Every structure is written in structure tokens, then in C-alpha cells.
Amino acid sequence: MEIINKHTLKGSLKSYRNNPFSAFLFLLVMLATVLSFLTLLFLVGYILINGIPNISLDLFDFTYTTENASVMPALINTLIMTALALLVSGPIGIFSAIYLVEYAKRDNRLVNVIRITAETLAGIPSIVYGLFGLLFFVTALGWSYSILAGAFTLAIMILPLIMRTTEEALKSVPDVYREGSYGLGAGKLRTVFKIVLPAAVPGILAGIILATGRIVGETAALIYTAGTVAQIPKNLMSSGRTLSVHMYNLASEGLYMNQAYATAVVLLIIVVIINTISGVVAKKITKE
């Protein structure tokens, strides 16, 4: 049997014959899609082509020397930095969003002030956070250039992001779930933690992925706070560069362009891995 509702490009073009403006719009949106996809493809392709040939075992040596610009210390620093910043800012951001959505009254003035502040903070260039970190954590608290100072600076930087995305995620949980829970005699705490939060997990994770992306990609705020030492840190008070800072340094020194490309590939892979893991986790939590 012939399928009669098959969609073909020819068919849809035909339907635009008497409607040139629609046809023009159709082509425009197609073009935009193709353009953005090609840009991304070109970027990833360019990094891979330049980076992959430069990836070698030496690159993953645990010490960085002038002969061998190893990426391993930066890789480890990146993981520590991400974990620390998320550990500090994740709970605070999520809990404050819970307060704003579930506990505070809807048109409370304080809530609006907090919301506007968070929005403003989210839009501030990261170098401003870097400067603040330098003045406060590095100098005033005397932490010097350290992983800890860097992580706290990043934590402040991503706090509004996590707060806002969690807030949106909580708001998108239908009120009928809350009513259902209250209707069974469940209290506020139980409703929030057993019904609302699990339903909001995908949205919250999306925020954390975005935050992770910002941490992994950050340079400006870190050069001022965590410094640029290219070794594995002895403890949290040692200086250490993340992958992005590493790349920035390699490229600006101009001596290790090949290694910079290789680092870019490593960074790309890490981001893909993090996103995949979060996706799997989200699926698992929502299924249960």
C-alpha cells in the first residue's frame, strides 16, 4: 500500500508555490539551522583535527616540565575545582530556591529583591568575580593563590545560576502534585522533599550542568584567585591551574600551541562525559 501522508521536501516546497512569503520564511529558518549546525561542526572538527594528532601518553604524565607540557595536573585541578565549587554552591543554591518557591509568600518584597539581585549577579562578567576573589579570599582572608580561593570564587559566581534554574524547575512542578500530597495529610517538608524535589530533578540537573560548563570554561576569575601553577596541588591551599587556564597560558606563551589544541580536545571530552553522566542520572532518578 502506498503511504499517502508522507512528507517530502518537494511536497512542502510545492505547497509554498502560491505563498512566496511563507516560502521565504521557510528557507530562512532552514538556513539558520544549517548555519548554526555547520558552525558547531566546524568548531568541533577544527579542534579534533588539530588536537588529536598531538595527544600522546606523555601528555598525561603527572608532572609538568618545560620539555613536556603535561595536561594531567590541570585535568586533576579541574576536577577538584568543579567538585569543590559545586559542593559549596549546589546545596546553598538549591535550598535557597526551595525557600523562595515553597516557603516565601508569593509577592513578598524580600523575595523580589533576592530575585533581582540573583539576576544581576548572573549577568556580571566573570573577571569582576575574579577581582572580588583576589581582594577578599586571596588578600583579606590570606588564602593566597589557592584552589580553595578559586573554588569559592567560582561558587559565588555560579550560585545565582543554580538558584535561578532550580527556582524555575520547582515552579514548573504542577501545583496539583502539591495539593495531592497535602490532601493526604502530608506536611510541607515531606511534600517538598518526596514529591516536588524529585519531580524537579531534571531541571535542577540542567542547571548544574550549565554551572559545570561555566566552571570548566572559566579563566578570568581563576587567574586572579587560583593562580597558574601547573602542578598537582599538595593541598587545597596550593595554587593550581585548571584546563582552561592551562590552555590560555599555553596559547598566550605561544610555545606549546600543539599541546593547547590537545588540551582543548581533553576539555571537550570531559564536558561530553559530564553531560552524559548527568543525563543518565536524571533519567534514573525520574524513572524511580
Add this chain to the structure above:
Amino acid sequence: MDKLVVEKLDLYYKDFKALKNININIMEKEIVAFIGPSGCGKSTLLKTLNRMNDLVEGCRITGHVTLDGKDIYKDMEINMLRKRVGMVFQKPNPFPMSIYDNIAYGPRTHGVRGKAKLDDIIEKSLRDAAIWDEVKDRLKKSALGLSGGQQQRLCIARALAVQPEVLLMDEPTSALDPISTSKIEDLVVELKKDYTIIIVTHNMQQAARISDKTAFFLLGEVVEYNDTEKLFSMPMDKRTEDYITGRFG
């Protein structure tokens, strides 16, 4: 015996007076239907009976509501009240979790632990809500995969699982097809053996079919409250007559 008594109840949303001097007695193990045009206050009154209106900002209530002689706004813990006065909502609202966990949520909330005990409650509640045979092989599957009618019966089962004394139903069939509706109507009549049921409905035939008593609401007032048979055959008030004969509404 009077199960629920509402006395001189007024309710305001900000400045709007949504309920005016409501007085109603509801007997144990009876089905009472609330009918009336949209916006007449019938759902609002229903929600004052398990204090769901407390969630609405700017809602003020005066008067008394008693359950077994105890004032539900003064002498009763709110979560305990909602355990005793269960609710089924207009749109089926199963939680996004498995069928089993949906039913187990209420009992767990009130401290029931142990798999064997929960299994028993879940089977009994699902059987009482006439949905056991349809879901017994898929208890661990998500409740969101059920049809609308099944979801609503699941929500009834969920409400029954905490062993309430009164069941409030807010237009429970308005989102359902005729077959699901008739299943739920049969179920409500069946449940009368053990529960006091108050049902808000837009469907006058439904009220006439299943309820023992009917209250007709108009503009925030109870115009007439009587045995269903009498109210539909010999309405005392002209406005009731106009409404049930379809002259407005």
C-alpha cells in the same frame, strides 16, 4: 449521626465574599452532592472541609466547621484532619512515580512501615477503588502511563489508603469519558458502605443518580439542601427549579 457540621460560615477571597452564611449538616455514610453553576462556591466550600483553602493567599474564613463535634479549625491538627477527610481532585493527579508508590505515599506519611503491611493496604485500596485487576501486574510501572479514567480511580485508591472517614470529591468525572464516569459512579455508591462522601458535580443527572442529599448553590449561598429525590422532584425554591429544569446555569 452528624459527621460534619458547617455553621454560619463566611469565606472571603481578599474583598470578595465567596461564601455567605453557610449552614449544612452532613450525616455519616451518606452521599451528598453539591450542585450549582460555575463560580457559585461549591468547590470552595468543599475545600474548607479539609482546609485546602489554607493554601490560598488572602482567603479568610469565619464560622465553624466540626467533624464528630470537634472544630477542625481550632481543635484539630491539620495533617490529621486531612488524613480523616480525604480528597479526590477534579483532574486526576497521580504523582510521577510507580502505581505502588503512589498508593503507599499516604500510609508511609502516617508512619506505616513494613513491606507486608504496605502490600496489604495497597491491594485492599486498589480493590476498593475497582482498579486492582487492571494494574496488579504493573504495580512497579509509572502511574502516568494509565488512562485518565484509571488515573482517577488510582487517585481514589490513594485517598482510601490512609483510611479516611470522609471523602471529598471535586468534580471527579468532569475530565473523563462516559464509560470511566459510570465506573466511578458505581464505585462511589459502593464506597458509601464505609465512607461519608461529598461530591461536587456539574452534572445534575449524576447528582440525582448517586446522592442521598443534594445542596444547590447560587452566588455563594446554599439556596436549598434536601433529600435528592425531593429536591429534584419538588424543589421548594423557584431558583432551584429554574436551575434543574435547565432555565439557566
